[in-house]
Amino acid sequence: MAWQQFSVITNEDTAPLLADFFSDAGAVSVTYMDAEDQPIYEPAIGETVIWHNTEVIALFEADTAPTKIKSLIHSHFDASLLQNWRHEQVADQAWERAWMEFYQPMKFADRLWVCPTGQEHYEADCVCLTLDPGLAFGTGTHPTTALCLQWLASQDLTGKIVVDYGCGSGILAVAAVLLGAKAAHAVDIDPQALTATRDNAAKNKVADTIHCYLPEHFIPIQADVVIANILAKPLIELSSAISSLVSDGGQLVLSGILAEQADAVMAAYASSVTFAPPIQQEDWVRLDGKKQ
Numbered sequence: 001m002a003w004q005q006f007s008v009i010t011n012e013d014t015a016p017l018l019a020d021f022f023s024d025a026g027a028v029s030v031t032y033m034d035a036e037d038q039p040i041y042e043p044a045i046g047e048t049v050i051w052h053n054t055e056v057i058a059l060f061e062a063d064t065a066p067t068k069i070k071s072l073i074h075s076h077f078d079a080s081l082l083q084n085w086r087h088e089q090v091a092d093q094a095w096e097r098a099w100m101e102f103y104q105p106m107k108f109a110d111r112l113w114v115c116p117t118g119q120e121h122y123e124a125d126c127v128c129l130t131l132d133p134g135l136a137f138g139t140g141t142h143p144t145t146a147l148c149l150q151w152l153a154s155q156d157l158t159g160k161i162v163v164d165y166g167c168g169s170g171i172l173a174v175a176a177v178l179l180g181a182k183a184a185h186a187v188d189i190d191p192q193a194l195t196a197t198r199d200n201a202a203k204n205k206v207a208d209t210i211h212c213y214l215p216e217h218f219i220p221i222q223a224d225v226v227i228a229n230i231l232a233k234p235l236i237e238l239s240s241a242i243s244s245l246v247s248d249g250g251q252l253v254l255s256g257i258l259a260e261q262a263d264a265v266m267a268a269y270a271s272s273v274t275f276a277p278p279i280q281q282e283d284w285v286r287l288d289g290k291k292q
Contacts, residue, residue: 001089002062002089002091003028003059003060003061003062003089003090004059004060004061004062004064004066004069004087004089004090005057005058005059005060005087005088005089005090006022006056006057006058006060006066006069006070006085006086006087007055007056007057007058007084007085007086007087008056008082008083008084008085008086009053009054009055009056009082009083009084010053010054010077010081010082010083010149011052011053011054011081012052012053012054012055012228012259014077014081015032015054015056016079016142018056018073018077018082019032019056019058020269021072021073021076021077022056022058025056025060025069025072026060026061026064027058027059027060028059028060028061029058029059030056030057030058030059031056031057032054032055032056033054033055033057034053034055037231039195051219052080055084055151059090059155062089065117066087070085070087096211099149104116104119104121105119105121106141106146107121107126108146108149108152108153109150109153109154109277110126110153111125111126111127111153111154111179112126112129112149112152112153112175112178112179113126113127113128113129114125114129114131114149114171114175115128115129115130115131116130116131116132117130117132117218118270127178127179128178129171129174129175129178129204130200130203131169131171131200131203131206132199132200132203142146143282143283144173144181144229144255144256144257144279144284144286145168145171145229145255146281147255147279147281147284147285147286148172148227148229148253148255148286149171149172149175149280150286151177151238151253151286151288152172152175152176152227153175153179154171155179155223155225155242155251156180157176157180157181158180158181159180159181159182160180160181160182160183160223160224161182161183161184161185161221161222161223161224161225162176162181162183162184162223162224162225162226162227163175163184163185163187163221163223163225163226163227164176164185164187164227164228165187165191165198165226165227165228165230165238165242165245166187166188166189166228166229166230166234166256167186167187167188167194167212167290168188168193168196168197168215168229169193169196169197169200170186170193170196170197170198170200170201170210170212171200172227172229173185173186173197173211174197174200174201174204174206174210176225176227177201177204177209177210178204178206178208181209181225182209183209183210183211184209184210184211185210185211185213185218185221185223186210186211186212186213187212187213187214187215187218188212188214188215189214189215191214194213194214197210197212198210198212216276220241220244220245221245222245222246222247222250223245223246223250223251224247224250224251225246225250225251225253226242226243226245226246226251226252226253227253227254227255228242228248228252228254228255228256229254229255229256230256231256231257232256232257232258232261232265235254235256235257235265235268236264236265236268239268239269242269243269243272243273243291246272246291247291248291249290249291249292250290250291251288251289251290251291252273252288252289252290252291253286253287253288254269254286254287254288255284255285255286255287256284257284257285257286257287258283258284258285259277259278259280259283259284259285262285262287265287266287268281269289272291272292273289273290273291274289274291274292275287275288275289276288276289
């Protein structure tokens with residue numbers, strides 16, 4: 001089955017209106033893309049931030065009439081606000097697995113393999129985590145996740161309780177349990193992340209030891225290890241809540257932090273956590289410390 005894809009560039013005020021109009025016109029999906037080079041690192045929790053110049057991309061079923069869609073759009077929006085209008089037919093494929101050709105097995109600290117389904121690596125003194133993240137962030141390919149996996153694989157987690165705050169695909173929670181943790185509690189604001197975490201826990205046969213929560217349903221506990229791979233701004237805003245989850249003498253691991261943000265994040269936790277020097281990979285750092 002082929003799809004009809006329409007895209008147009010507009011400003012940040014018009015983009016949400018255009019996206020809603022595409023949806024009302026029958027689009028099966030609408031996405032935003034940066035139309036220039038304007039990185040956005042730190043949206044507030046629950047906030048959707050778009051770019052000054054945004055490409056709005058809408059996907060319609062194959063029998064949609066392109067001329068009708070374009071006519072509807074131009075009848076409701078000022079043509080001067082719509083640039084680079086494009087239409088094309090897109091062949092169907094297994095979209096959720098199309099990215100897999102770029103995702104290869106990875107090894108961390110000579111102890112942990114992270115592999116896509118069908119490419120598992122098994123060897124003595126190693127554990128293998130099979131991962132298909134679905135719609136949630138976290139495969140181990142990004143430096144922020146890789147830094148956390150490297151830390152987990154270098155620790156003795158035997159019998160420990162772990163909190164994965166901002167779990168994404170659940171990769172860190174699953175890795176912790178495979179590496180010996182007694183249980184992992186995975187928290188995320190996105191229900192799709194919790195679905196991905198449960199699926200990956202079941203795939204790795206650790207579903208009974210991984211517990212998933214939306215933040216409003218999570219009853220704070222005392223954990224031996226708390227790991228939060230999100231972004232600097234929410235790490236700072238949530239510093240009291242996150243640090244309170246770490247038991248006395250427990251370990252805190254923070255990632256999703258740009259190198260220039262490390263001092264500000266450490267300062268937010270300084271009253272209760274003593275950090276080791278930051279560990280950097282590309283532009284990103286990991287902070288790990290002990291609760292005083």
